[in-house]
Every structure is written in structure tokens, then in C-alpha cells.
Amino acid sequence: MKKEFVVIGLGRFGGSIVRELIEQGMDVMAIDKFEDKIDQFANIATHAVMADSTDESVLRSLGIRNFDHVIVAIGDDIQASILTTLMLKEIGVKKITVKAQNDYHEKVLRRIGADKVVHPERDMGKRIAHNIVSNNVLDYLELSDEHSIVEIVANDHLIGNTIIGLDIRAQYGINIVAIKRKDDIIVSPQATDEIQKEDILIVIGADTDINRFEKKVMQSS
Amino acid sequence: MKKEFVVIGLGRFGGSIVRELIEQGMDVMAIDKFEDKIDQFANIATHAVMADSTDESVLRSLGIRNFDHVIVAIGDDIQASILTTLMLKEIGVKKITVKAQNDYHEKVLRRIGADKVVHPERDMGKRIAHNIVSNNVLDYLELSDEHSIVEIVANDHLIGNTIIGLDIRAQYGINIVAIKRKDDIIVSPQATDEIQKEDILIVIGADTDINRFEKKVMQSS
Ligand SMILES: Nc1ncnc2c1ncn2[C@@H]1O[C@H](COP(=O)(O)OP(=O)(O)OP(=O)(O)O)[C@@H](O)[C@H]1O
Ligand SMILES: Nc1ncnc2c1ncn2[C@@H]1O[C@H](COP(=O)(O)OP(=O)(O)OP(=O)(O)O)[C@@H](O)[C@H]1O
Ligand SMILES: [Ca+2]
Ligand SMILES: [Ca+2]
Ligand SMILES: [Ca+2]
Ligand SMILES: [Ca+2]
Secondary structure (H helix, E strand, C coil): CCEEEEEEEECCCHHHHHHHHHHCEEEEEEEEEHHHHHHHCCCCCCCEEECCCHHHHHHHHHHHCCCCCECCCCCHHHHHHHHHHHHHHHHCCCCCCEEECCCCHHHHHHHHCCEEEEEEHHHHHHHHEEEEEEEECEEEECCCCCCCEEEEECCCCCCCCHHHHHHHHHHHEEEEEEECCCCCEEEEECCEEEEEECCCCEEEEEHHHHHHHHHHHCCCC | CEEEEEEEEHHHHHHHHHHHHHHHCCCEEEEEECHHHHHHHHCCCEEEEECCCCCHHHHHHHCCCCCEEEEECCCCCHHHHHHHHHHHHHHHCCCCECCCCCHHHHHHCCCCCEEEEHHHHHHHHHHHHHHHHHEEEEEEECCCCCCEEEEECCCCCCCEEHHHHEEEEEHCCEEEEEEEEEEEEECCCCCEEEEECEEEEEEEEEEEEHHHHHHHHCCCC
């Protein structure tokens, strides 16, 4: 069953959502008030419609009500973002995700019934800062406030050692869930597997334990 | 050894980087050309300086050269972003990360020597679209073009079964690396562990295999 989405606002964030939803085989109606955006998405989205989303009659005439999920990706015009969300809610849209510009904006959006509120720039800033601090960490997934899965580049201190030899689990309380070696992913590596040059270790554990391990890895590089 | 960073441009993205770097214990000089931004970050950053980064004499007088890493988070003014990057490079800054607005912008930045170019809105759009498509998937980490680690909400079809009983590894070729249960993270769950209501499964595998598993999980919910 193909899901049907509406994306309102085709800036970098909204535009990227349209592309990815289409790539995943979804139906997407893309809406923007500027013609150049509509031209840009005419061949990408299932439908591209030039409309001002703060005009309720327009929203109704497009049959927005019948879509599964509407994403409001309007940026600088906070008033338009709030008004659009309010009307989508009144029309009876089942699921509404909205991009917020700040905490105050988020508060208003939640009060009027937005199901999900996202802060793309803020979240990505956090992510990138995290990756920047330690050069060995490539990417990560936060499992909870205290646990993460982290990609760590193996350095000279680790290369040539076996997993059991490094005694990582006992020494740091973390586990290597996989090793990225060139184009391969080695899931659940054996304790006797030797770490090679350019390996990327995918480790899981408490943030404090992972940090301790990162420090150790960095120190000696 | 405390690392020293400069962040130029205190919009949502740049501002979030400043906050996160400070939280991680780093030294951060925050620069913006608008006074209200400087007021906002005066008590957050190590130093907050009002300056136009396209003015080379200003950059030199601030001793930018001696910092470990400069992040250029200027948005709409692409010309200022490019000019700033060019001068940072000429001054001899070791590491420069720049936010790009589009592919053309990225191309120019790389040509003039930016070490890392990021597209926060685009990347987060992709991420959020991915999470939106399947309601059961909460978050994910791409390990390669073909492999990921994904957080999947357990549904009625899974609850009450043991991992060995579901035969997930043989049936789908994926592994459960952890289970998120309320505030706990159970790393490397036992084959005989029973999946409980509201469990979140952290699985690793090929995207095609994970998709197959997701479909199965969703179908029957
Ligand atoms: N009332 C409206 N109806 C339809 N589209 C709108 C409306 N208001 C704004 N938009 C569109 O929303 C898009 C995103 O807005 P804007 O460029 O302000 O956001 P942004 O946060 O700077 O974007 P980015 O995702 O690139 O960071 C623009 O293309 C704009 O034309
Ligand atoms: N030449 C410059 N020197 C210093 N700061 C600058 C310069 N040009 C722009 N800035 C600052 O960069 C910040 C970010 O720019 P802008 O708001 O255009 O980006 P944006 O991409 O919309 O931001 P966001 O991260 O919120 O999406 C602004 O606070 C702006 O004042
Ligand atoms: Ca903007
Ligand atoms: Ca933006
Ligand atoms: Ca954390
Ligand atoms: Ca992928």
C-alpha cells in the first residue's frame, strides 16, 4: 500500500524530504508559493502545485484531508507555518510534522496539535559538532541519553591486535558490533579477528565508556 | 589538551554547533556580524565577537590562524561564505568546515580548499523522510550504501516471542545487537530473551534484509 504525502515549502529541507520520499516509492504532492520552486519539482514530485498554504480554500480544494501525512517545511515565515498547521488540523489531517525555527515556535505548534516538531538545523549542528570534536568518530546513533552506537576509525594503537587481545569488553565495557572494512561490513566479528589498517569499528555502549575508549584511541595516535 | 574552535555565523545551525562544542568542554570563539547574535552568545561561547568575516584584517587581528578548526555557518549570503573560506585558507587555517547551500556552492568551496562541506538541511531532510516512511523505524545509522543499523519498534507480531523462536538471523539475515527496554539498553540479548511490549530492537544488516523485516513487522501490526 503506497502512502501519500504532502510537503509544503520546498526549501533545502522540504525539497530533500520530497526527493527521499519519492526515492522510497511514495506519492508526494509538493507545494510552494513560488513558481520557480514548482518548476524545479515538476519532474520530481508526483504533483507540484503552486499555492499559498495559508489560504484555507486552496488546501480544501487540493483534497489535503485524504493524504496520510503532511509535512510543513516553511522556514522564516513563522506566522505562515503556524497558520498552515492550524488549518491542516481543522481540516482533519491525520498526521502533521512541522519544522520549527525555535523553542517558542515549537511550543505553539504543539499546542495547536502538530504531531511531530523537528529542528533540522539544530539537530544537525549537534550531530556535526559531535563528529568534529573527535576526529576518530565518523558518525553515531544515540540510543538513549546515556548510550550510543559510534563509528570509530581504528588507529595504530589498535591495528594488528585481535579483539580478544585488546580485551575491549572487559577494559571499557563496550562491544564491537561490526567492523567496516573497505566495502564490507563484518557483523559480530570473532574475538580472534585482527583489526586491520583503515578498519572502522562500530561500537555500542554507555557514552562514558565509549568516551574513555575514544580518548585512549586518540591519545596514542 | 583542549581544542580551540571558531564558528562564523550564529544562525540555528552555527548556534547549535557553538552550544554543543561548549557542552563537550571545548573553547569556542563565536563570530557574527549582528549585535543581537553576539548578545545572545556572550554568556555561552568562550568569546563572542561582532565582526564581518569578509574583512580580512579583522580575521587576522583575531588570531584565527591559531585555532584548530574554523566552521563557516553563513547561510543565505553565498558570496560571503565563499570569500570567508578563501581568506581563512590564505591565512593558513588548518581545518575548515563550511555549510553549503547547494551543489554549486559545494563545488566552489571544495575547489578553494574547504576540508569538509556539509548540507545540514538536506541531510536532515533525508533522515526525517526515512523515519517518516515507516512508522516503526525510529532512527538509523547508515554504515554503507547497503548496510544500516536501525531502531525498530516491536509490534504485536514480535512480542512474547524469543529471539531464537523468531529465527531472525536465519529468516532475514539480520542481527539484533541490542534491545531498548524503557530506560535500559540490553546489549547482545540472549537468544532465549523474550521480546516485550514497547521494546525497541536495534538491528544491523543489509538494507534489503532490514526492509524485508520491517515490511513483515508492519504488515502484521
Ligand atoms: N505560505 C506559504 N505557502 C507555500 N509555501 C511557502 C509559504 N511560505 C513559505 N513558503 C515556502 O517555504 C520554503 C521554505 O521557506 P524558507 O526558505 O523561509 O525556509 P528555510 O528554513 O530558510 O529553508 P531551508 O530548508 O532551505 O533552510 C520556501 O521555498 C518558501 O517559498
Ligand atoms: N559576513 C558575515 N560575517 C559574519 N557573520 C555573517 C556574515 N554573513 C552572514 N553572517 C551571519 O550568519 C548567520 C547565518 O546566516 P543565515 O541566517 O543567512 O543562514 P541560514 O542558513 O538561514 O541559517 P540557519 O542555520 O538558521 O538555517 C546569521 O546570523 C548572519 O548574521
Ligand atoms: Ca534561511
Ligand atoms: Ca536553514
Ligand atoms: Ca548522548
Ligand atoms: Ca542506504
